[in-house]
Amino acid sequence: MRYMATYDLMEAMRNTNQWLGATARTMASYPIFSAIPNPALQWAAAWGEVTERTFERMVVKPDWGIRTFTCEDGKDHLVDIRTVVEKDFGDLIHFDVTGREEQPRKILLVAPMSGHYATLLRSTVKSLIVNSEVYITDWHNARDIPVSAGKFDVEDYTLYLADFMKFLGPDVHVIAVCQPAPLTLAATAYLAEIEPEAQPCTLTLIGGPINPDAVPTDVTDFGARVTMGQLEETMIQRVGFKFKGVGRMVYPGLLQLASFMSMNADRHGKAFQDQIMRVSRGEASDHDAHNRFYDEYLAVMDMPAEFYLSTVERIFKKCEIAKNEFVVNGHRVDIGKITDVAVKTVEGDKDDITAPGQCIAALDLCTGLPDVMKASHVEPGAGHYGIFAGKSWRNNIRPLVLDFIDANCDRKNRRKTDSNIVNLN
Template sequence: MYYQFYEMSHAMMAPWRAVADQMRLAIQNPLNPLAHTYFGRTFAAGLEVLERSTRRYAKPEFGLPETVVDGETVSVHERIVWKRPFCNLIHFERVVPAGHRKDPKILIVAPMSGHYATLLRGTVETLLPSADVYITDWIDARMVPLSEGSFDLDDYIDYVIEMLHHLGPNTHVIGVCQPAVPVLAAVAVMEANEDPLSPLSMTLMGGPIDTRVNPTGVNQLAEERPLEWFRDNVIMPVPWPQPGFMRLVYPGFLQLSGFMSMNLDRHLIAHKEFFAHLVKNDGDAAEKHRDFYDEYLAVMDMTAEFYLQTVDTVFKKHSLPKGEMMHRGRAIDTGAIRKVALLTVEGENDDISGVGQTHAAHTICTGIPEHMRMHYMQPDVGHYGVFNGSRFRKEIAPRIVAFMNAQSRAEPPVRRVIKGGKSSPGV
């Protein structure tokens, strides 16, 4: 009933949100004398905070119409090139100059963890000048009718394999956060099958490969609660009249509330500062707040079977690092990976996937030659900074592209970066 109550509260607030928005527009009209007074700006700021705090945020757009390639601005066209009930594969097709070198072809596997793939907009934008980029656009489970069947961790792995097959040879794959486990599993399955379309490299960024290493609050919660607790307390049927009516899901708003509660004081301060910026008529600072929270507060539901299987396999049983993870009744052998290069990236202050959890991939991928491995730990960034922000643009992304280019050209051994630009022949 909790999901129904959530929907009902949104419906009940809709008229009040509309009134608040109309009043704000009336007060801010340049012809209204109140618009030029402190009282008017304060009243309008309060109305905007009220409206934004109670609205449902729609799925954002990527909004990347162009990029710069070889110093020339080129157009970018967003195209869906592969479709399944729970995911679309988007290609950011660049109109590159004639004679342009062949850039690495990258499949970015976005997290299915409550937010839309647009959370990686900055990741895509940074890689576009030097790569041919594709990204998984996961579908909100509440929008998928029950007739389309279920979607679990096995299906996720199958989707990754199918997308790599669709993209063909010489593809590089990146798993950001949650997808690190299914991406590694998918590559292991392909390598065990001697699949000729296995990727050239896989890059795992801030992912929970082994949550026994340096566990965070998120990991500890999953360990402390029995699986039945999650099934009884966070799994709910999609309410009418959504297309996925009666599908069992882990609602996005619950995931969001969990993330926000971890840094509640920071979010409260951000909204207080937003109010102050509006009163001071500081448009740039207010717009930055809007842009961030338009993305952060837009959430999607996950299927119950995928969520529960992930909690059990990744966070409770630690099946992958123990060598006990299964796919379609067959054991996943990470030691079978021999031809796919491995790059792992972590953030020093990551409070979601602790330092060492992603690096653990090197321990279990015993078949990868030493010269095809690299690990990089970025100082002074948290989880979000691993794949977005200034340090990602300046320090992490160039290393990812260089690593992929090295594999594409089959260059001599790649030295493995340890921290802050220092390199060493060992991890």
């Protein structure tokens, strides 16, 4: 499957389905048919509208949609989304609320590189921007990155995170969501040894596979069952001719989307059937619940092949993070060297992707941290998405995370003050 023609064929199929939807919608909505009301035509127009939108969204990067924010002064302030660090495979962006005093709490959100754009964390950003300066990793679609930019694997990802942390300084609070949790832990340990003064103040790991073998799930079973050769042959393709990254080996977003949806095929199928009926009855809208969710869910990006394959092999199969055997740029990272960064883990009781038990394993690896600087939380009834978005995040998890951040920031400041007093004496 590792041919440009295969990649282009997949894009042609997507484009054809989008065209079929547009054609059905246009023909069934032709004005002359309004003189002869026909439920079949209404259904065909609805099918076309939903189909066109569905396949169109697969190649569009969603907008952040965060344009203004109401501050304590009661006024709406513009939100300037600025790129503060620009790199080939991902940028660091800042949500700068213009006209507002700089907030003392500085947060770095590490977004997953797992098929969806960083905009998947839009609601998380909105909830944190209230009283924090929020930064986030904005990973690029691999199909738009020229081959001349080189490779990008788990080690490069870890070094990117280390660079972002160094740029933001030691007063930053890092929150890693899902896939990047083990690599963010490794980046923190890497800094603890190489540049200890650049370590973040706190580290919160949300639903990440620190030890995938701790509690098996369908995801970990798949990783253990399939060989690396099989993955490379069936999942990896070369970017086609119409994109900047022509020739780059990637795990295509469309294949990832097929995998995502196959895990809950019945639920997704029913969701689209129901949406078609709502559209035919005139009950749907451009920003209804279905469109809000699927406009984001269907927008997928290609991952660099080396990143995908090294993640499966080193994080899931060999469990290098869980065994504290991870190597970055020739340097063996020792997670036990983290001694001055408070670490908290968050898990969902009903998480079927990263089951509870996989993320909390990070605390056992932090052998150099006193217990007072470790914390964990399991959210009752919350699934994977719920632990960083939705009611569970807003009402329960977010307050706990911010309390953890503030408590350990104060503790660190007190330690610095005490140290300065000792030095003066």
